[in-house]
Amino acid sequence: MPSSVLSMLTAGGALALVLALICVAQRGARWAGVARRPGASTRLLALDETLALDTRRRLVLVRCGERQCLLLTGGTQDVLLGWLP
Template sequence: MTLDPSLVLKALVALGAVVLLAFAALRALRAVAPGAAKPGARRRLSVHEVLPLDPKRRLVLVRCDGRDLLLLTGGAGDVPLGWLPADAAPGDAA
C-alpha cells in the first residue's frame, strides 16, 4: 500500500490550518479575558507578602495604588485588618 503524495500534502496543509486557528483563538481569548493586563499598562494590585499563621489562616500584605493593606484570610471569613501608613518603610519597627 502506497500513500498518495497529494493526500499527504492536503493532510499537512489541513493540520497547519488547524494549528493556526487554535493559535489565533488563544490570542483572542487572552485579549478579552477578565483581568488580562494590557501591554504597557501599570498594574494596580499585587500580593506583596504572605505569612501562614496556621493550616487555615494567613496574613496577606496586598499593595493597591502604592498603599499597603493587611488582610487575614481563612477561618470563618476574610477580614481586612487595615491600611498601613504610607510613610512606614519595610523593616521599620513600630
C-alpha cells in the first residue's frame, strides 16, 4: 500500500477515535448531571400562555416555580391580577 493511503487511513481512524471519545464524554457528563439537556424543564420562570384582549392589552400567564400569576399588560401600566394556586 502506498504511504499516502496509509496516512489517510491513520488520520481517518484517529478522527473517528476522537469523535467517539467526545460522544462518550458527553454521555458521561449527562449521566453525572454535569451537562443538562437542551429543553430540560429546569427553568424557574416561564411564560405559559398569552391572550390578546384587544389591540393593546394582553393577559399573560407566567409560571414562577410551582406557582402561576396572571398579568394584564399593554395599558398605561401593567397590573398583577393575582396568583393562581
